[in-house]
Amino acid sequence: MSTATTPSAAEAELAVQARQAQAKSAGYWAGVWKRLRRDPVTIVCASLLLLMLLAIVFAPLLAPHDPYQGSMIRRLRAIGTPNYPLGTDELGRDILTRLLHGGRLSWFMGITPVVFAFVIGTTLGVTAGYVGGKVNMLIMRTTDVFYAFPSVLLAVAISGALGAGIFNAILALTLVFIPQIIRVAESVTQGVRSLDFVDAARASGASGFTIVRVHVLGNVLGPIFVYSTSLISVCMIIASGLSFLGLGTKPPEPEWGLMLNTLRTAIYVQPWVAVLPGACIFVTSICFNLLADGLRQAMDVKG
Amino acid sequence: MILYLLRRALYAIPIALAVGFVCFMLVQIAPGDPINAIVPPDAPADVVEQVRKDYGLDKPLPMQFGLWLYKVVQGDLGRSLATGRPVWSDLSTAIGNTLMLAFCASLLGFLLGCILGGLAGTFRGSAVDRGAVGLAVAGVSVPHYWLGMVMVVIFSVQLNWLPAMGAGPGGSSDWSWDWDHVKHLILPMVTLSVIPMGIVTRTVRGLVAEIMNQEFITALRGKGMTRGAIFLHVVKNAAPNALAVMGLQLGYLMGGSILVETVFSWPGTGLLLNSAIFQRDLPVLQGTILVLAMFFVALNLIVDLMQTALDPRIKRA
Numbered sequence: 001m002s003t004a005t006t007p008s009a010a011e012a013e014l015a016v017q018a019r020q021a022q023a024k025s026a027g028y029w030a031g032v033w034k035r036l037r038r039d040p041v042t043i044v045c046a047s048l049l050l051l052m053l054l055a056i057v058f059a060p061l062l063a064p065h066d067p068y069q070g071s072m073i074r075r076l077r078a079i080g081t082p083n084y085p086l087g088t089d090e091l092g093r094d095i096l097t098r099l100l101h102g103g104r105l106s107w108f109m110g111i112t113p114v115v116f117a118f119v120i121g122t123t124l125g126v127t128a129g130y131v132g133g134k135v136n137m138l139i140m141r142t143t144d145v146f147y148a149f150p151s152v153l154l155a156v157a158i159s160g161a162l163g164a165g166i167f168n169a170i171l172a173l174t175l176v177f178i179p180q181i182i183r184v185a186e187s188v189t190q191g192v193r194s195l196d197f198v199d200a201a202r203a204s205g206a207s208g209f210t211i212v213r214v215h216v217l218g219n220v221l222g223p224i225f226v227y228s229t230s231l232i233s234v235c236m237i238i239a240s241g242l243s244f245l246g247l248g249t250k251p252p253e254p255e256w257g258l259m260l261n262t263l264r265t266a267i268y269v270q271p272w273v274a275v276l277p278g279a280c281i282f283v284t285s286i287c288f289n290l291l292a293d294g295l296r297q298a299m300d301v302k303g
Numbered sequence: 304m305i306l307y308l309l310r311r312a313l314y315a316i317p318i319a320l321a322v323g324f325v326c327f328m329l330v331q332i333a334p335g336d337p338i339n340a341i342v343p344p345d346a347p348a349d350v351v352e353q354v355r356k357d358y359g360l361d362k363p364l365p366m367q368f369g370l371w372l373y374k375v376v377q378g379d380l381g382r383s384l385a386t387g388r389p390v391w392s393d394l395s396t397a398i399g400n401t402l403m404l405a406f407c408a409s410l411l412g413f414l415l416g417c418i419l420g421g422l423a424g425t426f427r428g429s430a431v432d433r434g435a436v437g438l439a440v441a442g443v444s445v446p447h448y449w450l451g452m453v454m455v456v457i458f459s460v461q462l463n464w465l466p467a468m469g470a471g472p473g474g475s476s477d478w479s480w481d482w483d484h485v486k487h488l489i490l491p492m493v494t495l496s497v498i499p500m501g502i503v504t505r506t507v508r509g510l511v512a513e514i515m516n517q518e519f520i521t522a523l524r525g526k527g528m529t530r531g532a533i534f535l536h537v538v539k540n541a542a543p544n545a546l547a548v549m550g551l552q553l554g555y556l557m558g559g560s561i562l563v564e565t566v567f568s569w570p571g572t573g574l575l576l577n578s579a580i581f582q583r584d585l586p587v588l589q590g591t592i593l594v595l596a597m598f599f600v601a602l603n604l605i606v607d608l609m610q611t612a613l614d615p616r617i618k619r620a
Binding site for chain 1: 317318321322325326329330332333334440441443444445446447448449450452453455456460461554555557558559561562565566576577579580581583585588589592595596599600603
């Protein structure tokens with residue numbers, strides 16, 4: 001399995017899948033869509049995520065109060081208080097409003113690092129897999145080093161050293177996920193590289209760049225993309241975790257992890273209000289996870 | 304195979320060195336002069352210069368790394384900025400506490416994961432399977448620091464059954480195996496066990512289902528072998544991969560317990576890291592990360608060697 005030096009069985013399987021990918025016809029995406037539509041779990045998760053996305057995008061219109069404006073006389077109200085349906089926090093700010101606004105940063109910090117890591121990791125991984133030799137050696141051995149840290153530890157180490165801040169947290173998380181994507185990209189690319197149609201392209205005089213662009217990328221992006229979607233859930237948990245530790249977002253900015261941290265002191269007064277932001281992280285994370293599972297099955301990528 | 308084992312063991316050395324280098328660089332990437340990470344901000348200028356010389360910070364970077372490494376190998380991780388004590392003195396007790404918590408949590412997680420995964424893999428497609436898969440997904444998706452808070456709300460605040468904080472009565476950090484201490488362990492242990500439970504369930508389910516589909520199982524059935532005996536064959540085939548996943552999970556928990564330890568004020572490396580971050584105590588941060596990462600490197604090596612030894616089919620050149 002995913003030990004430090006050898007690609008896991010799952011990664012090897014990804015390569016095999018990529019090999020079969022050449023058999024994909026024009027109807028491939030139609031097939032994927034058909035399979036996705038028939039998968040109730042994926043549909044429910046995707047709809048929930050879409051609803052949440054709309055809610056946080058239109059947060060300023062939907063939120064009943066100001067996310068920063070608190071009041072000392074209405075601190076820590078219970079769930080169901082008139083005017084404050086989800087209660088108020090330790091500074092008297094409306095929880096519903098802050099959850100709506102907080103989702104923006106939590107989603108942003110959960111998705112951006114994966115997008116960056118997807119771009120950088122795919123570039124490096126495909127290069128390593130296609131070029132091979134010394135380039136492969138250099139990239140993959142560097143990857144091994146970062147793999148030698150548990151993800152949470154590496155994220156905490158980097159953002160802990162750089163100091164609190166959204167930018168530093170995103171940088172740290174991107175660095176955490178790049179090696180993981182490189183590994184998958186490299187093993188999938190190696191599987192495709194040795195196929196006949198790549199040899200044929202080379203024999204007909206195509207340059208390395210053209211081969212990668214036309215023949216390799218089309219066959220490797222699918223599996224890498226599916227793998228990356230499954231990282232969003234992890235990324236969101238770690239990103240909110242960083243804010244929970246006081247790294248990442250700084251107060252008074254609304255963010256689910258940070259809200260969870262500041263509400264921790266209220267756990268004996270309004271316990272159920274205090275755990276609400278975490279419930280939001282949980283629901284988002286589980287939906288992204290199930291969505292990634294659904295995509296993997298629909299796109300017929302194993303791993 | 305001996306050759307492979309030897310090469311794998313030797314490969315751990317450059318990895319460990321590189322991991323050390325990354326930890327060394329942590330202080331370098333910190334904003335500001337690294338000297339500020341070693342001396343308190345109110346130190347007089349001549350002391351600052353003296354420390355700069357003592358630590359070799361006036362020398363080029365590669366030499367600094369060499370000097371740092373030389374000290375680390377001798378067990379000198381520097382001094383804490385906050386307390387002035389050697390980093391190692393606080394770290395050694397903390398690491399023991401983290402190790403115990405991570406070990407108990409992984410054990411519980413593995414046990415549950417093997418049972419759930421085994422059942423799910425054997426009765427694929429049944430209600431048991433769906434339940435186990437659902438639990439597994441929830442286990443890997445749940446923010447464990449939040450789960451910890453929910454546990455505290457239910458079992459400490461509402462029911463008042465178990466303590467919410469610390470590792471022993473009166474905030475003591477000395478461990479002993481009596482009920483007063485063990486009841487402090489339960490909530491963090493259960494919270495932390497959820498992740499390995501989820502991952503082990505998924506792995507074992509996949510392995511069992513795959514093995515059950517293989518021809519030799521059909522052959523054994525055809526031979527009239529009992530279910531129990533077939534079960535032993537499945538276990539034997541699934542063990543190497545399952546053990547590898549479990550070994551790595553223990554390592555991930557060592558690093559991942561930071562957040563859960565913070566929730567429960569468990570006196571381990573997580574709490575140490577948390578206060579180091581809060582006080583910007585970089586020597587403590589660096590030392591703790593280094594020790595945890597080295598532990599993970601060693602664990603990786605052991606898992607790899609064990610997997611090869613257990614499964615002679617794995618022939619890696």
